[in-house]
Amino acid sequence: NAGVTQTPKFQVLKTGQSMTLQCAQDMNHEYMSWYRQDPGMGLRLIHYSVGAGITDQGEVPNGYNVSRSTTEDFPLRLLSAAPSQTSVYFCASSARGLGGELFFGEGSRLTVL
Amino acid sequence: SQKIEQNSEALNIQEGKTATLTCNYTNYSPAYLQWYRQDPGRGPVFLLLIRENEKEKRKERLKVTFDTTLKQSLFHITASQPADSATYLCALDQASGTYKYIFGTGTRLKVLA
Numbered sequence: 001n002a003g004v005t006q007t008p009k010f011q012v013l014k015t016g017q018s019m020t021l022q023c024a025q026d027m028n029h030e031y032m033s034w035y036r037q038d039p040g041m042g043l044r045l046i047h048y049s050v051g052a053g054i055t056d057q058g059e060v061p062n063g064y065n066v067s068r069s070t071t072e073d074f075p076l077r078l079l080s081a082a083p084s085q086t087s088v089y090f091c092a093s094s095a096r097g098l099g100g101e102l103f104f105g106e107g108s109r110l111t112v113l
Numbered sequence: 114s115q116k117i118e119q120n121s122e123a124l125n126i127q128e129g130k131t132a133t134l135t136c137n138y139t140n141y142s143p144a145y146l147q148w149y150r151q152d153p154g155r156g157p158v159f160l161l162l163i164r165e166n167e168k169e170k171r172k173e174r175l176k177v178t179f180d181t182t183l184k185q186s187l188f189h190i191t192a193s194q195p196a197d198s199a200t201y202l203c204a205l206d207q208a209s210g211t212y213k214y215i216f217g218t219g220t221r222l223k224v225l226a
Contacts, residue, residue, distance in 0.1 A: 004156075031212050040121070042218035043157070043202070050212055058213060090156050100212060101147070102204075104156030 002026050006091050006105035013081045013112045021076040021108050023091030029103070031094040032074040036060065036087040037107075043090065049074055081112045116140075119203060119217035126193055127225050134188040134220045136203035141215070143205035146179055146186050151200045151219065160201075161188075193224045 007022045025032065033048035035058075045058030049068040063085060065077040074093075078085060088109050092102040118137045126132050136146070145164045149157035163170045163179040163186065170177045176189040190197050200219040207213035 033212070033214070035216075040218060042117075043204075043216035045213060045215070048212055059215075092156075094212070100145075100206070100214070101159045101162060102149075102157070102214060104158070106156050107154075 004091055004093055004103050004105040006089075006108050008108060009106065010109050011111070013078075013110065015082060015112060017081050019078050019081065021078075021089055021091075021110070023074045023076065023105060024072050025074075025091075025093040025103070026072065027093060027095070027103065028071060029093035029095050030071070031100065032068065033058070033092050033094075033102075034064070034066065034074070034076045035090045035092065036085075037090060038087050046076065046089075078110075081110075083112045086110060086112045117203060117205065117215055117217040119201075119220045121218055121220070123221040123223060125223045125225060128194060130193055132190040132193045132197070132222055132224070134201050134222065136186040136188065136217055138184050138205060141184075141205060141207065142181075143207075145206060146177075147204045147214075148175075148177055148186075148188050149202040149204060149216075151202060157202055190222075193222075195224045195226050198223045 004025045030051045034046040035043040037043050044060050047066040049055045088107045091105045094100040147162045148160045151157040161177045163177045174191045178187045200221045202219040204214050204216045
């Protein structure tokens with residue numbers, strides 16, 4: 001099993017550009033989420049989804065957009081990149097039910113100049 | 114405000130000793146608490162979960178305790194090895210039944226040979 005796959009692994013953008021971080025999982029998990037990780041801040045929840053067609057905001061949603069058209073995919077869109085969005089982004093998925101162990105991707109490192 | 118606190122300073126211990134990491138939280142009433150391991154440049158990996166009605170959970174050399182009165186979890190690694198060196202994150206559900214997982218900033222553990 002591939003688990004959770006994120007692409008690209010590295011990306012450099014200029015301020016104002018838009019892009020999409022891709023996330024796919026092959027475990028048939030209902031729950032998927034996006035986090036950003038910054039030094040001293042830990043992992044912060046951006047958006048999450050509990051199933052196809054259902055998304056909700058996390059702690060830091062501003063400047064990001066998501067959609068969930070299939071169970072497998074959960075792309076994260078940066079509408080107009082800003083230097084404050086320079087970070088490492090992690091996608092995670094979990095099966096429904098008690099516990100909700102999160103399976104993380106390897107991360108996407110984004111730099112906005 | 115709601116927050117999760119982990120010791121931000123690195124913890125250095127000698128090989129063979131027991132490492133104890135602390136996770137304190139305020140203004141949450143989690144149904145469960147999780148611990149993850151993160152190696153540099155990688156995504157977090159799930160280690161253990163403990164539910165609010167459980168006092169202690171063990172898995173091989175790992176032990177987690179959960180005190181909902183103190184709002185604290187302790188994570189122990191017995192007979193520590195250099196390979197245990199990593200950053201350890203605690204996480205909890207922001208509210209019972211939700212999938213909003215909130216993470217602490219993590220504690221970096223270094224086991225010295």
